[in-house]
Amino acid sequence: MESLVRRLAIESIWPRFCIRCGREGEVFCRPCQEAYRPRISFAACPFCGRGGSDRVCDECGPKTYLDGVISLAAYGDPVVREAIGLWKYHGDEQAQATIELWVRQLAQSLRLAEAVEAVSFIPLHESKKRSRGFDQAQELAKMVARLINRPVQEVLRRDRKTRAQAQLTNEQRLVGDLDGIFRVQGNLPQSVVLCDDVFTSGATMDAAARELKEHGVKTVFGLTLAKGSLKT
Ligand SMILES: [Zn+2]
Ligand SMILES: [Zn+2]
Secondary structure, eight states: OHHHHHHHHHHHHSOOBOTTTOOBSOSSOHHHHHHOOOOOOOSBOTTTOOBSOSBOOTTTGGGOSOSEEEEEEETTOHHHHHHHHHHHHHOOHHHHHHHHHHHHHTGGGGGGGGGOSEEEEOOOOHHHHHHHSSOHHHHHHHHHHHHHTOOBOOOEEEOSOOOOGGGSOTTTOOGGGGTTSEEEOSSOOSEEEEEEEEESSSHHHHHHHHHHHHTTOOEEEEEEEEESOTTO
């Protein structure tokens, strides 16, 4: 009850506007829930965009430790971007519920992930998680795990802080820059799907996959809410 009162108080101070139509009220209004689905980016190699499958294609295979990446929507979609931002930076519960709704609606695109033993995520650095209060990638992993009926396993921890990939230019985004930022922990599964919010250059996820494979994990898939940069 107290949290409801507090929530209502917060909402009366900061009125909410729908991320799609801008109407005052909810973060994602009923009519928009009916009318809108995030665009499922068609199955494609995450690195070269060659279509057909979310698996990494034969040509890109030697350049990465990842076996494939599933993305549910395009980051260029302003509705998706707004929901991710509200959730990530403001911990907005309505935005989280909206994203969970989309993940459920897009469950058929998770087929590649159903072959794995466990669901995991790209962890935030502990200090960042503390200041933010939650880890968005971990919450996404829980949503996915519930849908495909697999356990969530924390297979990685982040050893040092990095600049956000989005703030880097392509030249700065060198894979070597990320060497050693992740360390494996616990008993590792044979196959795992790593969740994260956005897939851009893939360098972070590749560094995580590398650490896992060097410690005996056979298959590593990625799963992100969105793929691409603001420009796509
Ligand atoms: Zn709306
Ligand atoms: Zn490719």
